[in-house]
Amino acid sequence: MSLLHTKIGPYIQLMRLDKPVGIYLVLWPALWALWLAAEGLPPGLVLLVFILGAIVMRSAGCVINDYADRHWDGAVARTAQRPLARGLITPKAALILFAGLCLVGFGLVLQLNTLTILLSLGALVLATLYPFTKRFTYWPQMFLGAAFAWAVPMGYAAVLGTVPYQAWLVFAITLVWTLIYDTFYAITDREDDLKVGIKSTAILFGRYDLLVIGLLQSLMLLLLVWLGIWLQLGVAFWLSLLFVAGLFAWHLWQSRHRDPQACFKAFKQNHWVGLVILVGLIIDYY
Numbered sequence: 001m002s003l004l005h006t007k008i009g010p011y012i013q014l015m016r017l018d019k020p021v022g023i024y025l026v027l028w029p030a031l032w033a034l035w036l037a038a039e040g041l042p043p044g045l046v047l048l049v050f051i052l053g054a055i056v057m058r059s060a061g062c063v064i065n066d067y068a069d070r071h072w073d074g075a076v077a078r079t080a081q082r083p084l085a086r087g088l089i090t091p092k093a094a095l096i097l098f099a100g101l102c103l104v105g106f107g108l109v110l111q112l113n114t115l116t117i118l119l120s121l122g123a124l125v126l127a128t129l130y131p132f133t134k135r136f137t138y139w140p141q142m143f144l145g146a147a148f149a150w151a152v153p154m155g156y157a158a159v160l161g162t163v164p165y166q167a168w169l170v171f172a173i174t175l176v177w178t179l180i181y182d183t184f185y186a187i188t189d190r191e192d193d194l195k196v197g198i199k200s201t202a203i204l205f206g207r208y209d210l211l212v213i214g215l216l217q218s219l220m221l222l223l224l225v226w227l228g229i230w231l232q233l234g235v236a237f238w239l240s241l242l243f244v245a246g247l248f249a250w251h252l253w254q255s256r257h258r259d260p261q262a263c264f265k266a267f268k269q270n271h272w273v274g275l276v277i278l279v280g281l282i283i284d285y286y
Contacts, residue, residue: 010083014066014094015059015101021268022062025181026148027054028274029174032281033155036170036231040285046158049108050151056108060101061127061147067094068131069198076192078264115157123150135197138204141186145178169227176220180248181270183213184255187263210252217248224277233284240280244273 012018030050034042041047066073066084073085083089102124109120126147134140149171156167179201186193186202187209193200205212221241228237251266 010088011097014063014083014089014097016062017055017059021271023055023058024271025178025274026058026151027051028271028278029149029170029177030054030151030155031278032174032274033152033167033170034159035278035281035285036166037156037159042155042159045111046155049111050155050158053105053108054151056101056105057123057127060098060105061130063094063098063101064128065131067091067098070094072196072198075196076189078189078192078260109154112158113161115161115163116154119150119154119157119163123147123154126150134199136199138199138201140199141179141182141201142175144182145175148178149174166227166230169223169230173220173223173227176216176223177270177273180213180216180220181267181273183209183216184251184263184267184270187255187258188260188267210255210258214248214252217252221245221248233281236283237277237280240276243276247273247276 016022027050030053031047034047034050066082069079070084070091073079073082079085084091084094105124106120109117126143130140130143130147133143137143152171152174153163153167156163183201183205186200189198190200190202193203201212202209221244224241224244227233228241247269251269255263255266
């Protein structure tokens with residue numbers, strides 16, 4: 001068992017299966033889309049495919065991210081112990097794992113309709129592109145947001161066979177949300193990122209970082225209000241927005257000194273935002 005743990009452990013760490021918060025951040029918007037598209041519980045097969053797909057493709061994203069950052073992670077305190085940075089897994093093995101996970105993900109989406117299959121190709125491109133954008137732009141969080149939010153049009157397509165206008169509003173909400181929590185994440189690494197030349201919104205926003213996050217939080221809430229009015233959502237949804245507003249205020253307050261641990265905690269706690277919105281939708285459509 002010890003030998004098995006030694007062999008498999010680094011791959012579990014590489015895929016971040018020991019840190020499921022990222023899976024939730026991918027999954028909740030996908031489930032928002034499924035519930036909104038179906039106006040209630042979506043078809044069982046579709047639901048299963050999206051839950052498993054979130055796990056598989058988030059794992060694939062972590063693998064390609066660490067492959068892209070393998071020469072930099074060792075110089076960043078928070079990532080220095082990652083398997084590729086420590087040499088526990090070879091770059092070739094990481095690429096093989098990434099390809100295998102993508103094939104599994106594609107096998108899952110093949111259970112759905114043609115439009116969803118075609119849209120999944122866009123998700124693969126975005127997931128592969130994101131890790132390399134931090135070398136060239138201060139907006140890698142925007143690319144990450146697009147990669148995560150791409151599950152939204154896929155969800156609508158899987159249920160309805162088309163992507164209505166409302167899907168792009170939910171896409172925008174997810175994109176803004178990703179900018180919020182991933183900027184908290186980037187503040188955690190800002191000093192190390194500056195040393196190694198990695199770009200981020202935290203570096204771009206500088207001393208106005210928390211102000212911009214607050215503005216993005218306000219924008220997300222306004223977009224959610226627009227969604228609620230447009231779709232005539234009920235009391236549970238509106239109560240969930242009040243709860244989300246409280247969570248946002250708490251995240252800003254606990255990060256007010258820009259302590260890296262506090263900002264990282266705010267990042268991790270953001271998954272509750274997505275879950276609260278999902279619960280509001282589930283109750284509304286029950």
